[in-house]
Amino acid sequence: MTATAPTTPTPTPAAARAPRQGGRAGEWFLLYGLSTLGALVLSALLVEATGGDWRPVVNALLDGSLRKPGRWGETLGTAAPLLIVAVGTIISGKAGLINIGQEGQLFVGAAFATYFGFLIGGPGPLNVVLILIFGAIGGGLWAGVAALLKFWRNVPEVLSTLLLVTVGGQLVAYGLSQPWLLLAPLADRGNRNQVSTQLAEDNRLPRPEIFGNEVPLAAVIAVALAIIVSLVLARTVWGFRLRMLGRNPRAAQRSGVGQTRYGAAALMLSGAFAGLAGAAMLAGGGFSFGNYQLVPGFATNIGWTGLLVALVAREKALVAIPVAFIFAGLRTGSSFVGATGVEGRITDVIQGFLVLALLIPPAVMFLRDRRRARAAATERV
């Protein structure tokens, strides 16, 4: 056997040429379409296999998220915190850090917002702003614990952020059992245990009514934040440094972008966004989120789902806007699914399948691009 002759198959002319832009868009479209379809078919098969029927489920989802009166406002209200969490995740993701503790950061942020909101108790609109700011501070500090552990003690942030979710949840639950922290005075809570005092009318984020739907102001804030972050990351020096850190920490370090400084900032900022989302849920969430009160389990998976939104949007803040709306729709729709005789948790499954399926196209494209590049390289030799 001769030692020469590389085993790479001779590239077809089409593959060797630099791929055309239009062709690539078509490929992307096809891949994304196929994997989305696959995820949906898989979910439908699961419903059928457990003795349900998938058509009423789809109907219920659409009714619950869009068609029934007042529902699209509800979906917007759910999409807002999801989007804020996702935007924060995108910031830390750009810096190459994996923050997966948003659920805890959100809850701690909401607790900070509640505590300081009542402690200061300023006049209406000013206090709303303060509540939001303290929410962000709370979430940022909670992520700061993970940042401290990472850059001082070398603990992987993947794990510390995750473990801090449980710790944070329990800490806030503790706060909710102590009258000197978060627990409402007996007169305000009736016989319901473990709730904080309800925010006063003038301390809430407004939800103006448009076409019979309550459109929460939080949604507007969320979209604005997504646009701002997208611009900051793409167009400013700070954003550039963050991206450099994410792509090549060593090169970043050599050119003066300290990993500790910028990494910790990115991690804390992403926590701050999660905390802000928590505060926005508290001040503007209405009945979907604790009815302007902090309760145990207040975060109700918004942190996890927001993280998934960021993953699906592939670190693009603007793409996260529609994704957040779709995921919010799955969530608001799920309360209508129960009436069809299929367990409402099917939406969690649909969501999981969708996210997993949407990971495939970029990976496939990455491998194809590499194969093409290599084929082109061997041809030049």
Added chain:
Amino acid sequence: MGAFFDAIIDIISSDSTYINGALFAAFLIFAASGEWVAERAGTLNISVEGMLLAGAFASAVGYDVTESMPVALLAGIVGSLVVAAVQAEMSHRLSADQFVVGLTLNILVFGLAGFLDNELEPTTKHAGRWVIPVLSDIPLVGDALFAQRWPFYLLFAVIPLTWWVVYRTRWGLEVRSVGENPQSADVSGIDVNRRRRQSIYYAGFTSGIGGWFLIFGVIGLFEDSVVGGRGFIAIAAVIFGGWTLRGTIAGCAVFAGALSFRLSVQGLGYEVNSELLQSLPFVVTLVGMALFAHRVRAPAALARPFVRGLK
């Protein structure tokens, strides 16, 4: 303060502390030994949580259908291997980000297990207790180690097996080399991503046993909250143990101690705020990692994907 120390002594001298500790430790070791192999090959495999839950649920369903515990064990391993397959093929064949895949899998398995549990409602029960004579008479630890339900004793097979596979076989050497220096391993003819996939399958195998153990050896029934974040403690144990098998087992023992301490405090009737107590194992885990994580050396290529020609 005197009462505080009395309480501590009361807790560490009670049999139930050791029995619960051994159960938690066994569960963590089942998960962590496989996780350790995967990490030695270079995957920080956070889907171990999902693998445990899938293993627990599949074994519960397997027992519900066949009424046989060995079949349930097989079902558990298969269920866990399915999760491992998705993780392995997506992160080391398609080269998708391993954390993203793992996290998504955890959420998906949680949703699936909850959904299917409500639809199927499998019934399970405890496995029988095997009391080993003489050894079980040792004070304090005798009951904990030698008078458990029989799934517990698989531990004494899984630990040596893992040690032998990693340190005494060619496959194990290749797995370790793949985690340290994939480029060199690649040029010496080892299929890097294949070894990584296989090591994830090994993690799925032991996690399947762990999930089955959790149902039949510890709890006796399935709920979607049975694993409840303890898979992440198993990952922490690997880091705490400095990526050695001995250290990993020690880490599992320490963290299991915290988990069991928490139960004993309540079981013996001491008044401590339950919320703070519940976060204790996680706080201990974080503190443990903060103390030890910077002293140990991780596998050099941990969490770095391998694509030939890209460094």
